[in-house]
Amino acid sequence: MSETRTDKYFGQALKRKEDPRFITGTGNYTDDMVLHGMVHAAMVRSPYAHAKITGINTDSVKDMPGVIRVLTGQDVQDAGLGSIPVGWLLPDLKTPAHPAIALTEANHVGDIVAVVIAETRAQAEDAAAALEVDYDALPAVATTHAALADGAPLVHDDVPGNVAFHWEIGDEAATTEAFKGAARKVHVKLRNHRLVANPIEPRASLAQFTPAGGDYLLYTTSQNPHIHRLILAAFVMSIPEHKLRVISPDVGGGFGTKIFQYQEEVIVLLASRLIGRPVKWTARRSEAFVSDAQGRDHDTEAELAVSEDGKILGFRVNTHANLGAYQTLFAPAVPTYLYGTLLNGVYKIPAIHAKVTGVMTNTVPVDAYRGAGRPEATYLIERIVDMAAHELNMDPAELRRQNFIQPDEFPYQTPVALVYDSGDYEPALDQAMQMMNYAALRDEQARMKGGKKILGVGLISFLEACGLAPSALVGQLGAQAGQWESSLVRVHPTGKVELYTGSHSHGQGHETAFPQIAADELQIPIEDIELIHGDTGRMPYGWGTYGSRSAAVGGSALKLALQKITAKMKKIAAHLLEASEDDIEHEGGVFRIKGAPDKSKTFFDIALMAHLAHNYPADLEPGLEATAFYDPKNFVYPFGTHIAVVEIDTDTGHVKLRGYGSVDDCGPLINPLIAEGQVHGGVAQGMGQALLEEAAYDEDGNLLAGTYMEYAMPRADDVPFIQHGHTVTPSPHNPLGVKGIGEAGTIASTAAVANAVMDALWHEAGIAHLDMPYTAEKVWRALKDARGSQPQAAAD
Amino acid sequence: MNVTLTVNGKTYTRDVEPRTLLVHFIREDLGLTGTHVGCDTSQCGACTVHLNGDAVKSCTLLAVQAQGADITTIEGLGTPGDLHPLQTGFWEEHGLQCGFCTPGMIMASAELLKHTPNPSEDQIRHHLEGNYCRCTGYHNIVKAVQHAAGAMQGASQAADD
Ligand code: FES
Ligand code: FES
Numbered sequence: 001m002s003e004t005r006t007d008k009y010f011g012q013a014l015k016r017k018e019d020p021r022f023i024t025g026t027g028n029y030t031d032d033m034v035l036h037g038m039v040h041a042a043m044v045r046s047p048y049a050h051a052k053i054t055g056i057n058t059d060s061v062k063d064m065p066g067v068i069r070v071l072t073g074q075d076v077q078d079a080g081l082g083s084i085p086v087g088w089l090l091p092d093l094k095t096p097a098h099p100a101i102a103l104t105e106a107n108h109v110g111d112i113v114a115v116v117i118a119e120t121r122a123q124a125e126d127a128a129a130a131l132e133v134d135y136d137a138l139p140a141v142a143t144t145h146a147a148l149a150d151g152a153p154l155v156h157d158d159v160p161g162n163v164a165f166h167w168e169i170g171d172e173a174a175t176t177e178a179f180k181g182a183a184r185k186v187h188v189k190l191r192n193h194r195l196v197a198n199p200i201e202p203r204a205s206l207a208q209f210t211p212a213g214g215d216y217l218l219y220t221t222s223q224n225p226h227i228h229r230l231i232l233a234a235f236v237m238s239i240p241e242h243k244l245r246v247i248s249p250d251v252g253g254g255f256g257t258k259i260f261q262y263q264e265e266v267i268v269l270l271a272s273r274l275i276g277r278p279v280k281w282t283a284r285r286s287e288a289f290v291s292d293a294q295g296r297d298h299d300t301e302a303e304l305a306v307s308e309d310g311k312i313l314g315f316r317v318n319t320h321a322n323l324g325a326y327q328t329l330f331a332p333a334v335p336t337y338l339y340g341t342l343l344n345g346v347y348k349i350p351a352i353h354a355k356v357t358g359v360m361t362n363t364v365p366v367d368a369y370r371g372a373g374r375p376e377a378t379y380l381i382e383r384i385v386d387m388a389a390h391e392l393n394m395d396p397a398e399l400r401r402q403n404f405i406q407p408d409e410f411p412y413q414t415p416v417a418l419v420y421d422s423g424d425y426e427p428a429l430d431q432a433m434q435m436m437n438y439a440a441l442r443d444e445q446a447r448m449k450g451g452k453k454i455l456g457v458g459l460i461s462f463l464e465a466c467g468l469a470p471s472a473l474v475g476q477l478g479a480q481a482g483q484w485e486s487s488l489v490r491v492h493p494t495g496k497v498e499l500y501t502g503s504h505s506h507g508q509g510h511e512t513a514f515p516q517i518a519a520d521e522l523q524i525p526i527e528d529i530e531l532i533h534g535d536t537g538r539m540p541y542g543w544g545t546y547g548s549r550s551a552a553v554g555g556s557a558l559k560l561a562l563q564k565i566t567a568k569m570k571k572i573a574a575h576l577l578e579a580s581e582d583d584i585e586h587e588g589g590v591f592r593i594k595g596a597p598d599k600s601k602t603f604f605d606i607a608l609m610a611h612l613a614h615n616y617p618a619d620l621e622p623g624l625e626a627t628a629f630y631d632p633k634n635f636v637y638p639f640g641t642h643i644a645v646v647e648i649d650t651d652t653g654h655v656k657l658r659g660y661g662s663v664d665d666c667g668p669l670i671n672p673l674i675a676e677g678q679v680h681g682g683v684a685q686g687m688g689q690a691l692l693e694e695a696a697y698d699e700d701g702n703l704l705a706g707t708y709m710e711y712a713m714p715r716a717d718d719v720p721f722i723q724h725g726h727t728v729t730p731s732p733h734n735p736l737g738v739k740g741i742g743e744a745g746t747i748a749s750t751a752a753v754a755n756a757v758m759d760a761l762w763h764e765a766g767i768a769h770l771d772m773p774y775t776a777e778k779v780w781r782a783l784k785d786a787r788g789s790q791p792q793a794a795a796d
Numbered sequence: 797m798n799v800t801l802t803v804n805g806k807t808y809t810r811d812v813e814p815r816t817l818l819v820h821f822i823r824e825d826l827g828l829t830g831t832h833v834g835c836d837t838s839q840c841g842a843c844t845v846h847l848n849g850d851a852v853k854s855c856t857l858l859a860v861q862a863q864g865a866d867i868t869t870i871e872g873l874g875t876p877g878d879l880h881p882l883q884t885g886f887w888e889e890h891g892l893q894c895g896f897c898t899p900g901m902i903m904a905s906a907e908l909l910k911h912t913p914n915p916s917e918d919q920i921r922h923h924l925e926g927n928y929c930r931c932t933g934y935h936n937i938v939k940a941v942q943h944a945a946g947a948m949q950g951a952s953q954a955a956d957d
Contacts, residue, residue, distance in 0.1 A: 015887055022895030023883040023902065025830015025870030032829035122813065200834040200842055200930050201896040252832070252896025253930050285835040507894030507931045673890045677936060681893060684933030708839035708928070716934040717921040745933075 009516040013673035018511040030204040035278035042124035044114040046106030049140035049362035049701025057132040066123030073103030088333035096156035100266035107325035110290025140362035140701040144320035164358040175353035178314030182305030194297035201252020202283035207268035224544020245537040251506035256368035295369020297322035317354035324365035338373030344414035362701040382751040432641040456760025466740035467636035468547035484631035487557040491624040493611035495604035502542010503554030509674040521562035548740025557630035564626035636739035640664040644752040653780025663725035666741040682745020690753035804872025821859035830870040841927030844900035851907035870899035891940030893931035
């Protein structure tokens, strides 16, 4: 992208067009919807991680107040509904069936075994609590370790050894060779623990069936309504797509967990058909903990080969990924293609080999959570690179710098399949180090050594592959869907414009950023443009929002549709001005004859004539709307350097995130206010994993943190102001040059904060690695043990 | 059971089940859906409203406990044409993304500014400890409250002059 920008709106930090409804409490979320005659569903969930369902006594609640019907797995089977499918297949993947309601066996705590429909929510919940269900408890496995042990109980009889897949990437022989000559082999065994995404809006669904036409309407909390329509219509319900309209209205955050096809959506659709009334279900937070797909959960052993002077020679990785009890939509892709392919980071690594084993357990399913595979890869490589720096007694920044892929080496083929198309890593590193005053921090760290408070500096340089994705490529890798995006632009006779996109905003500000793109292309005020999204009944086709794809893929589709509009407007202008089309220019908000600026037509003149068609080119269709589909040529590769600064109280072990600086390169920013907001939120979420959050299970498969009382997320006083910087390296292959920013903060910050804590503990006590989250107790114990074994020089 | 209370200046009498939480009464009986429910353990603050002038989590009390109370919800704080300075602050500073926590954040912040017109960063962060936001990392929420505090101080100084 070398064109000079003369644009007016692109790049401006405009406040958001969508905000008036949210700040006045007039947003419209799924649970806010009321349909005439609506009744309520309550789920009966298994209290066991693994159990045979031996009996359900539906009579036990049929006389309770308000109860209309009880649904069981038998009703799902009788209705002929298909299993909820997996959207990404790997070679030899074992995919257990995933019925909307379990028929014979519950496979995790929270698995749905029956549903009560009643007049009110309270009545439905009362009856759900009273329903008699008989179970025979079965032995359960919660961890990859337990699931892979000899003689471990099977989660599903048709998944032998609990192994859903074995997958590998890279060159094993070359990697073995690289390790042979290496001066140092840095080894780590680490756990990337499990998380709950926890958008503050709980999931909800509301379905209405209209018998006359056989039409279904589904309001649901989704990041991608078209995907639901496809899965539900074609795979689960076997109805034509046009018989199901899916609307995701305002959605209160997604972070990945609102991508997937859930059981409850199938259930409310079925229930509405069976009882002939609209049916709503809204998750309690405690239900969300046992039913929203969770994130991460890797057990990994890895080794990095380095030369004595800090050159990275090879990297080998063996990861066991806990998939939970079922495979949801992207589950097999997350620990494989979204993880293994990122293990190269920003470095020149001659040889990499990674093996991943996908393991079924009796836990809530695991799938994409903000970053999806890329935070896991980034954490691993950035952690082990820091350990190498510590072992070699090198500054972690310098070790990184000397291994960076250089700007003249792009496109860069990594040993793990990806071709990075662009990048320039050193300026981001330098800017971050300056911004955070890195040298001074190191001095301060030295001064604080041995004191009551110690300092840690965590620096990471990262890259991610996002903008999912070239359809042909992901098709080859097993995706069961295309990953292009589409957009429709409709210009009304009055010159007002509606944009439609298959992307979905659940906080990302599309209703502002997309009109910014359009206002420049059409050269009209942004107030005349509105974006509409989230309704399969109104939009062209689309694949939704995840994998930081909206701007790069959805925005590019919009740009192409806009170009079709302006091209047609030029034709109409040429006719009206009696000039040749080649002589028309679109400048200063008007279409005019080059060299005769007084002969012009406004946007409105042409929009009106396109609809009147009174004085109109004979060979042109009336009307003014255009649809475009855009399939990206490659992923986009945002990158950056983040630095976290922590202070640890050695008396209590308490870790305080004192400062955080991010320098991100996501290409040109459409709206810096929105882009920076994405980084703030992402950083907070990632630091949450490092310091606070953990979805721990006991060995019987009970989730120990099942409400906000036990699951700690960052609160306002856990996070500092985030300092920012940007470098701008445009994507060379999409029409806007933009990359993604939705996940970068999370991908980077977990590793940065973890490295900061470990940097403090290494410098203070020689502790090479501890697993996250760094709770006060864990840190205090580690310090105490280390100090006990190696006497400390300084006393307090 | 009958309950009578005033919400946003309008008095309502409704027959409710004794166990109805105030938040459900506001959302379902009165149709004021700007007040949200984000948890079932009183930890998220999405349901924050003002009850007789104090910020309360409306999931922590029953509708019948609010008998006779004067309640303000986000809908009563300002309108698109006449925004409260906090609403303006959140808009100007991009203090919201998905908007789900926003009504609760604004109502909780309004209480802070009533007692502490010029709060420090720490005071703001401390006061908002009971409100979860999963989107913004709180950065712009803190700035939004500072923005509003500045605007309100400016306005009161102007009034004093
Ligand atoms: S809903 Fe009231 S605190 Fe969460
Ligand atoms: S803006 Fe989404 S939870 Fe705060």
